[in-house]
Amino acid sequence: MLSNNTDREWEKFGTNDPYFGVITHEKYHRSKLTGENRDEFFKSGEKYIDKVLENIRKNIDPAYSPKKALDFGCGVGRLVIPLARIANHVIGVDVSQSMIEEAKKNCESRMITNVELIKSNNDVLSLDGKYDLINSYNVFQHIPVKRGEHIFDNLLTHVEDGGVCVLHFTYKVPWGTTLQWMRDHIPFAHNFFNIIKGRNYNAPVLQMNPYDINHLFGLMQNYNISEFYAEFTQHSLASGILLYFVKPAKA
Secondary structure: OHHHHHHHHHHHHHHHOHHHHHOOOHHHOHHHOOHHHHHHHHHHHHHHHHHHHHHHHHHOOOOOOOOEEEEEOOOOOOOHHHHOOOOOEEEEEEOOHHHHHHHHHHHHHOOOOOEEEEEOOOOOOOOOOOEEEEEEOOOHHHOOHHHHHHHHHHHHOOEEEEEEEEEEEEEEOOOHHHHHHHHHHOOOHHHHHHHHOOOOOOOOOOOOOOOOHHHHHHHHHOOOOOOOEEEEEEEOOEEEEEEEEEOOOOO
């Protein structure tokens, strides 16, 4: 079943089309990635991090300034790079070694030295230490739900008491479940969809998995999280939610 091979599929993106794997717009295909498109790609990351910091200061802590940040699903470093400008130390984690190597090149070309890039293992995030900011955007929907919930729970154990999480989840994908079932159970269905979309016959799978928000809230309550700030997101037909919350100190 394809759902068991998400790491392998993501590595294909990292090897063959890393920027399109991060933002699925035609102009970010490797064959179309001009200098102007590349600049726009990274400016979108700066804009996102600026907005995140603005929202944290507006809704959580007016004086917030992260010291140690983690970006889960860092890809080619789109968000790691602007995070490195506001935090003392940044960890970027990705399942694709090819994505990690591309992120290293992007950091080195900008002379960024306060970033550490780590490949996650085959099952779940494996980290030492804690962080006062954990971010993940447009990542969890590409991970099967059961595994993604396990990773979410694991991430919460790595948040400092009083630290902030900013995590994005997709919760509604029209026809997504049906299409995923077809890809998983009908031979060559994914290849057929590639042809319809004008992609290479063997282009990798980019899953869109909707999460049950109630399950996520339940996991948050296990860590005594009682308040959060949320924004709705819309990517094509996929509806999502960006959750901002603080992990409270243990009583």
